[in-house]
Amino acid sequence: MPAFATALEAGLPDLLAGIEELVLAESPSMDRAAVTACARVVAALGTRLTGAEPEWLDTPGSPALRWRFGSGDKVLLLGHFDTVWPVGSLAGHPFAVTGGRLTGPGCFDMKAGVVQLFHALSVLDDRDGVSVLLTGDEEIGAPDSRALIEAEARRTRAVLVLEASEGGALKTARKGVSGYELGIAGRAAHAGLEPERGVNATTELAHQVLAVSALADPATGTTVTPTVASSGTTGNTVPDAARLLVDVRVGSLGEQVRVDRAMGALAPVLAGASLRVSGGPNRPPLPASASQELFARARSLYAGLGFGALRGVAVGGGSDGNLTAGVGTPTLDGLGAVGGGAHADDEHVTVAELPRRAALVASLVTSLVREPVAGTDRVEA
Template identity: 40%
Template sequence: MDEIKAYMTENQELILEDIKYIVESASPTNDKQLVDECGQRIQTLFEKYFSYRAAEITEQKYGNHLRFEYGDGEEKLLILSHFDTVWDKDELTYKEGENRIYGPGILDMKGGLVQAIWALKACKDLTIQLDKKIVFLCTSDEEVGSPSSKKLINNEAKTSSYALVTEPPVAGTGALKTERKGSARYHINIVGKAAHSGNHHEDGISAIKEAAEQIIYLESLTDYEKGTTVNVGVVEGGGPLNVVADSASIGVDFRMETTEEQKRIEHIMEELTPQAEGATLEVQGGIMRPPMHRDETTEKMFEHAEKVAKELDMELEEASVGGGSDGNFTANMGVPTLDGLGAAGTGIHARNEHILKNQIPERAALLCKLICSL
């Protein structure tokens, strides 16, 4: 058996213990205190295995980011993980089945983060000499578009030769992600005019009706041939049933395959106008992540990963997906990027979110061997 895979197999239960330790520390993105508490558990693992802690990048609104360095060299390899989740405290609990391990954020992406720690630990314990510096960023706000970590990621990307992202691989196939759609998010606040719904209905301007018309228009922008999808995921507004609603708001998520399409959607949102006379719109938001394109450097990097996988008796596939990640940023900076190098499983953002215990050794070994060989 390959030396690195044997190491991961031997330590599988310890890896799982560390995953449990991190998953049981709830870290919903918008709760800075909880996210920072989870960050301290990650620091505990760094100190336990490497005898030093990551540098902390302090944030006011979101959790503090962690920047860990390992090795030395003129070249730099960037590893990207995040430890915030979409789950509120106590919304899900950690539990183990025969092969499925459940928990909030275990797949997206605390399992992958811990596997990355163990990939570096394997380099240390097996005395594998690296000829490059590893910078491992653990960020706290990926689930809301990385508003505070984007600049940090881009700055690291400027001096990085490669980027590895420990998001989960494609469910079922285990494929790496070499292409992702770009994204944009908008919130539209609508102001109408209140009136009594019985006595003076004609004097009112319904913000809810305006919202409905805007929703129909925005959803019509979905174009599957272009790879553009539009989802109105939040609708709020109104009050008493006998009052014409004078306020409403909607939240919209866009996914686009190309930069040109992203710019087209951006222009549409900048020029958005009310359907009803007298109603007003306030549009907030914009582009969150650029598309992650598959180019020649990505192709070469994936071909290298295929060779590494064969050394582990793995057949590796690649895929284009609709979801975004922090890999979108590094790829847009011209850094060859491979995504989907985290823990394998199913249920991203779903209540059945889980990882597969029996795939921990080979997925962790794959990441480690890529770190060693790139």
């Protein structure tokens, strides 16, 4: 086993302490004060382990942190420090390490990955060409940091995303994500006295749920899922308004465009009803082609470290890796903590895998600094 891998194994207690520090800094995406406080913890941890202070990049909703070593244009390490857990979650889900499992809100998605990232860099002698970007709004779709992420990806040759890994597999493909809100306007009337004078927004909502659901295409893996629905105000009134949220996941840009056009072309079924559709594509797909070369390197390096076979998997969930792949930069995702239960009560990290994953990241960074990925066709802003 290489010396740096041995050093990471020996440094496991420090790695665990860093994760605890980050988990205790609760950071729900919509709480700017909490996210900023967590960013200070991240900045201090990164400075201690790399010897370099970050740039603070202020965005409208939350801060982002960037480190550049030398040219910083060979490989970008990407992650986030916000979580879906509200402040106070520690009371019911305290940080703990028991029986080889680490638990606590946000530990798996993805605070352990952030700490792994810094430990991986801490054992490298040559970081010239490495950049690190950590943001605070990934869990809400990166509304403020998207342009920053895309710009950083365009200036580098490859992106390694420290998102978590369910079962140890790297994420070699991710579906693109779109989201829509459908507003329905009808006309109110007394449900008992003269319902015929109304235009029932709930009935129109039912028609639209069926129309939206029909846009899915199982053959291509496209899912179009009506999620949140609401309508009406009182039990004896024909409802004059309704609302529907729709989640879309696609494997190709062509499918994302098809569904987007179809959503925009939705028409009311009931006479007198009207529709308003808002939203659209949020993240493009991360296709397998974007990760192919990087995954081949990772698999070879993992075996060379003596860790065995490394699996890849395509998933439906999106990440900031979708954004970097969307601008044409080779991207490999899922290099963070191994465990499970993201966003759920059983969120956990497998402790034994922490130094192994950090060693894989260190090996990949070393490989990409020495032999950068060949130039690719970038999608300009």
